[in-house]
Amino acid sequence: RDGSGLDNLSQVRHVVLVLSGKGGVGKSTITTELALALRQAGKKVGILDVDLCGPSIPRMLSVGRPDVHQCDAGWVPVYTDAQKSLALMSIGFLMEDPDEAVVWRGPKKTALIGQFVSDVSWGELDVLLVDTPPGTSDEHLAVLENLKKHRVDGAVLVTTPQAVSTGDVRREITFCKKTGVRILGIVENMSGFICPHCSECSNIFSKGGGEELAKLTGSVFLGSVPLDPQLSTSTEEGKDFMQSFPESATFSAISSICATLLKSLEI
Amino acid sequence: MPCPSLFLTHLVVLFCVLKHSVDSKSLQERQRQQMARGLPKQKPITGVKQIIVVASGKGGVGKSTTAVNLALGLSANDPSKSVGLLDADVYGPSIPKLMNLKGSPDLTDNNLMIPLMNYGILCMSMGFLVDDAAPIVWRGLMVMSAIEKLLRQVDWGELDFLVVDMPPGTGDVQLSISQNVPVAGAVIVSTPQDIALLDARRGAEMFNKVHVPVIGLVQNMSVFQCPNCLHQTHIFGSDGAKNLALSMGVHFLGDVPLHLSIRETSDSGKPVVVSAPDSAEVWAHLRPLGRQLPCPPPDDTGRAGVSRP
Numbered sequence: 001r002d003g004s005g006l007d008n009l010s011q012v013r014h015v016v017l018v019l020s021g022k023g024g025v026g027k028s029t030i031t032t033e034l035a036l037a038l039r040q041a042g043k044k045v046g047i048l049d050v051d052l053c054g055p056s057i058p059r060m061l062s063v064g065r066p067d068v069h070q071c072d073a074g075w076v077p078v079y080t081d082a083q084k085s086l087a088l089m090s091i092g093f094l095m096e097d098p099d100e101a102v103v104w105r106g107p108k109k110t111a112l113i114g115q116f117v118s119d120v121s122w123g124e125l126d127v128l129l130v131d132t133p134p135g136t137s138d139e140h141l142a143v144l145e146n147l148k149k150h151r152v153d154g155a156v157l158v159t160t161p162q163a164v165s166t167g168d169v170r171r172e173i174t175f176c177k178k179t180g181v182r183i184l185g186i187v188e189n190m191s192g193f194i195c196p197h198c199s200e201c202s203n204i205f206s207k208g209g210g211e212e213l214a215k216l217t218g219s220v221f222l223g224s225v226p227l228d229p230q231l232s233t234s235t236e237e238g239k240d241f242m243q244s245f246p247e248s249a250t251f252s253a254i255s256s257i258c259a260t261l262l263k264s265l266e267i
Numbered sequence: 268m269p270c271p272s273l274f275l276t277h278l279v280v281l282f283c284v285l286k287h288s289v290d291s292k293s294l295q296e297r298q299r300q301q302m303a304r305g306l307p308k309q310k311p312i313t314g315v316k317q318i319i320v321v322a323s324g325k326g327g328v329g330k331s332t333t334a335v336n337l338a339l340g341l342s343a344n345d346p347s348k349s350v351g352l353l354d355a356d357v358y359g360p361s362i363p364k365l366m367n368l369k370g371s372p373d374l375t376d377n378n379l380m381i382p383l384m385n386y387g388i389l390c391m392s393m394g395f396l397v398d399d400a401a402p403i404v405w406r407g408l409m410v411m412s413a414i415e416k417l418l419r420q421v422d423w424g425e426l427d428f429l430v431v432d433m434p435p436g437t438g439d440v441q442l443s444i445s446q447n448v449p450v451a452g453a454v455i456v457s458t459p460q461d462i463a464l465l466d467a468r469r470g471a472e473m474f475n476k477v478h479v480p481v482i483g484l485v486q487n488m489s490v491f492q493c494p495n496c497l498h499q500t501h502i503f504g505s506d507g508a509k510n511l512a513l514s515m516g517v518h519f520l521g522d523v524p525l526h527l528s529i530r531e532t533s534d535s536g537k538p539v540v541v542s543a544p545d546s547a548e549v550w551a552h553l554r555p556l557g558r559q560l561p562c563p564p565p566d567d568t569g570r571a572g573v574s575r576p
Contacts, residue, residue, distance in 0.1 A: 021359050021402070023435035024327010028462075053436035054325055054466040101324075101469035103437045103476060106407020134326045134435055135358030136402045137410070163534045164331070167399065168359035175402035193491065197498035204491065205530055229502050236461050236504065 008074055009117075009150040011124040012046065014265050016184065017143070017155040019176070021168030023134035025160045026189040028056040029235050030225070030254075031131040034156075036242040037258035039085050043126040043267065046077060049090035050113050050143055051133040052102050058092045062238025068093045074119035089120045106138035113139055117146035126267060134168075136175045144179055153265055154182035156222065160190045161209035173217045184264050185222035186214045187257060193227040194249075220264070223257045226250055309449050312418055315351070315426045317451040319482070320444065324455075324470030325463040326435035329487040331361040332533055333456045333523070334432035338388050339540035341428050348427040351382065353417060354392030355444060356434035357410050358403050363394035367536025371395060372421075379422040386541050391421045407439040414443045435466075437473040445477035452482035454520065459486055459507035467508070471515055483518035484508050488525040 009015070018031045028051070035045045049057040058064070061080050068089075069076045077087035091102065091112070104112075122128065133139050144152070155176055159169040169186070176183050188210025193202045204227060214221035225231075228250040234241035245251055312318070321334040331354070338352045354362035363369060366388065372380040372395055382389040393413065397403060405413070423429065431450075434440050444450065453474045457467035471481050486508035491500050502525065512519035523529075528546065532539045539546065 022327060023359065024325060024463075053438060053469070056462050056465075059462060059465070099465060099468060101437045101472040101476070103442060103473045105439050105442065106410075109438070110406075136404045137358055138406050138439075141404065141406065160327075162530060164361045164364050165327075167364060168361070170400045171359070171402040174400050175404055178402070178404070193500075193502065195493035195496060195498055196500060198493060198496035200493055200495035202491070202494060202527060204525060204527060206534060227502060229500060232460060232503055 007150070008119065008121050009128075009147075012122050012128045012150070013125065014127045014153045014267065015130065015147060015150065016127060016153055016261070016265070017130045017132060017181065018158060019132055019140070019155045019172050020134055020158045020165075021136065021170070021172035021175075022159060022165040025134075025158045025165055025169075026225070027134070027158050028060060028131050029231065030156070030158050030187055030189060031129050032057060032060040032235065033225075033231075033241060033254045034258055034261070035086060035129055036240055037254050038127055038262075040242055041258060041262065043262075044085055044087075044124060046087040046122050046125045046128040047089075048116065048120065048128060048130045049088070049092070050116060050139055051131060052091045052104065052109050052112065052139065053133060055090045055092035056235075057088060057131055058090050059238055060235040061086070061088060063088060066093060071121055073121040075121060077120055077122060087122060087125070089116065091116070109138050110142040113142035114146050117143060127265070136172060140175070144181070152181055154184035156184050156261065157186045157219075158189055159186060159210050159213060161188055161203070161206040163206070163209065165205075166209040166213045169213060170217065173213075173219065183217075183219045184261060185220035185257075186210050187222045188224040190227040191224035196229075220260070222260050223253055225253045225257070309447060311449050312423065312429065314423055315429045317427065318429045318431060318448055320431045320433050320450055320453045320479070322433040322441065322453055322455055322470050322474070323435060323457055323463075324437055324466035324468070324473070325457065328456050328458045328463050328467075329523070330435070330456050331356070331365055331432050332529065332538075333454070333485055333487060334430050335362065335365045335533075335538050336540045337454070338428070338430040339386055339538055341430070342387050343540060343544065346387075349389075349425060350387070351389040351391075351423050351426045351429040353421075353429060353431045354390070354394065355414060355417065355431050355440055357393045357405070357413055357440065358434060360392045360394030362390055362392040362432060364536060365533050365538060366390050368392075368395070375422050379420055380416075381422050386538070389423065389426070391417055393417070410439050411443045414440055415447065418444070418448060437469055441473060442477065445474070445479050450479045452480045454482050454485060455517075456485045456487050457508045457511070458488045459501065459504035461504070461507060463503070464507045464511045468511060468515065471517065481515075481517045483520040484512040484515075485520045485523060487523045489522035491525040494527065 038045045049055050066078045077089045080086045159165045190205045211221050338350050342350045354360045366385045368383045382391045457463045532542045
């Protein structure tokens, strides 16, 4: 590999972390949908999936088990289409059995993430989204330390409306403030469920928690995404939800979040 | 006659080869012994009879909610049993909120932390030791040390069951707990979605790797019933966990529906087993008790542990 210090992130214009203190709020789903929305808006997007214990993105993008190649500059990301508009690198690609459990302690994870962040040859990208595992641990510190040389534009925080979720995300917000990561905004996911039968809206996971959290911490509220079985099914089956359901309320919500994000990144 | 120095060189080479092959066997054996010495020894927690972990691999499937209601269910099922609840999710401790507990634990004379109690359950969590908004930005090594303290430097007293709420993932915390204390069994929680099931499978595999028996799989958020028209929607898919349990040869412990009341009571710190003891959701949580949970050893009267609800 070329050891001339070639910076693989030099042609990546913006780096956005997708964080949450809480597990299972939809970080990977939101990362995937934002990436698809950004692509629809004509941007070149990359996704770096550093959730070593539960890498979900390859499945959501229906990428399967591709071979990962190396070039002079490092790992070649996997492209989801022929136009190379959406690039992806995930730990899942490097495991022999993608369903294998990655039972590693911190130092090993830190080492791998270091490689991941600096050794993927992204080429030219408008936005690189980084999907993280829940919490504030080795993986997050490793990502930030390795991205220090490059610039991190900020973080999008995902929460569900309920108190146990917003409580954890509050910690994540403090983490961002302490580490100097700009908070681009908060997304409230699973915000309300519309019964397909009678259209009654049930707040299964409560309501308004995300917006309250944004107010409490002085952050931007990017928007709410409803609990949509069609979105769950699309991610399960690796289908492009943004293309398949443009009439849905969920589509509008995600598009609006994408637009706000683009504005704050000044693209 | 061969040159003496060449002969000597051959001898030396032969000697080295022999030594190497003998050495590599004993070297391997020595290495094996060293490695075994380096691994932590499993030591039971004084006074605690059975440790049950509630895990998943995937975040947000309801581990904490299940752990809390399981602990309460164990107590409700047999009030003579003493139950503790340990929140091992260092980064995102939910137990204080779910159990409506706040405050810093006091210390005993020998510097053990006194667990906080609510609804008859003794609880310990990192959440009691840090500010609400403070992030725990710790690397793995510090987390291991914290877990050790939460396990051993707490005055648990005599417990029949210690239910441990695990964090998501398959890393330091899971390894530390499995290697340091004898775990009677693991209850794995998942939602029906494939994405969650993949992680649940990884979680189960991890327990196999560290020789912790998997008691079974709970399928959480199985179905949602509209409170208005009673139409049922499988928001997160259906039967995925049931099928996974079958394919992995682990017991399927049951379905817990996605019910507004479970979330509402959780948020208000009055878990559903306590606030609505006769509801269907409660029986869903109690069902695991009647199945495969390990029984504490019989007491002096010869009666076995858990009775069927």
